[in-house]
Amino acid sequence: xxxxxxxxxxxRVSARMLRHYDAIGLLHPDSTDPATGYRHYGGGQxxxxxxxxxxxxxxxxxxxxxxxxxxxxxxxxxRGMLRLRHSELEAAMAAAAARLAQVEARLRSIxxxxxxxxxxxxxxxxxxxxxxxxxxxxxxxxPGDITPVIRPLYEQLFPLLGRAGVSPTGPGIARYExxxxxxxxxxxxxxxxxxxxxxxxxxxGVTVVELPPFEAATIIHRGAMDGVxxxxxxxxxxxxxxxxxxxxxxxxxxxxxxxxxxxxxxxxQEPVVGD
Numbered sequence: 152x153x154x155x156x157x158x159x160x161x162x163r164v165s166a167r168m169l170r171h172y173d174a175i176g177l178l179h180p181d182s183t184d185p186a187t188g189y190r191h192y193g194g195g196q197x198x199x200x201x202x203x204x205x206x207x208x209x210x211x212x213x214x215x216x217x218x219x220x221x222x223x224x225x226x227x228x229x230r231g232m233l234r235l236r237h238s239e240l241e242a243a244m245a246a247a248a249a250r251l252a253q254v255e256a257r258l259r260s261i262x263x264x265x266x267x268x269x270x271x272x273x274x275x276x277x278x279x280x281x282x283x284x285x286x287x288x289x290x291x292x293x294p295g296d297i298t299p300v301i302r303p304l305y306e307q308l309f310p311l312l313g314r315a316g317v318s319p320t321g322p323g324i325a326r327y328e329x330x331x332x333x334x335x336x337x338x339x340x341x342x343x344x345x346x347x348x349x350x351x352x353x354x355x356g357v358t359v360v361e362l363p364p365f366e367a368a369t370i371i372h373r374g375a376m377d378g379v380x381x382x383x384x385x386x387x388x389x390x391x392x393x394x395x396x397x398x399x400x401x402x403x404x405x406x407x408x409x410x411x412x413x414x415x416x417x418x419x420q421e422p423v424v425g426d
Contacts, residue, residue, distance in 0.1 A: 284342030304341035323405035375412035
């Protein structure tokens, strides 16, 4: 038998936690001295303690943990709970990774202030182009707002085009505009160049539109779009210093999109007008 201190040490938990588990009926000691109130635990109870900690670390509440350990939850329900928690943890990890990428992009932008070359910025005429696109709305224009909206749109777009018998004829084109009701929301258009007739593609939800020509200040971004901030701000500084005014959000033309996002090549095309 172990004292509560020894049991806590072997279980890598605190004695205070063990007292709490006892109070809520989650893990009672094997025996309690009626005279002193000292708790004593058996070595076999380490197995239950390990399960408690593992389930708690997975995000289950102590009430859920007790239900699982007391077999109030069947195997199928438990598997469902574990699958759901697994999905939640994966989503949290992806969100954390995206936030980290945004922080790194912001730091790179700060570090490169006044140092990034603007020699690769080119003003040119962008011809009219026909695109098939799906549309969504993002809460804002930050990568943390845009990425969760535009990725699913592109994941849906190409299977829908295949179902409609339409093949892309050129690069992907992502474009943005302010939402009609304002409030900082942004309409996201995830598209790809096609030669299909303008209008809805059946019942797919995909619409083919003709984008008009415009004058654009352009720059090439290399790498994942979560890290586009330094490139976009280099373009913005060039526009400001060169006597132009921005006339809207930059389009993003996907020139190369291998599986490794670090090798993506994207052209930013920002519409401009002379002052």
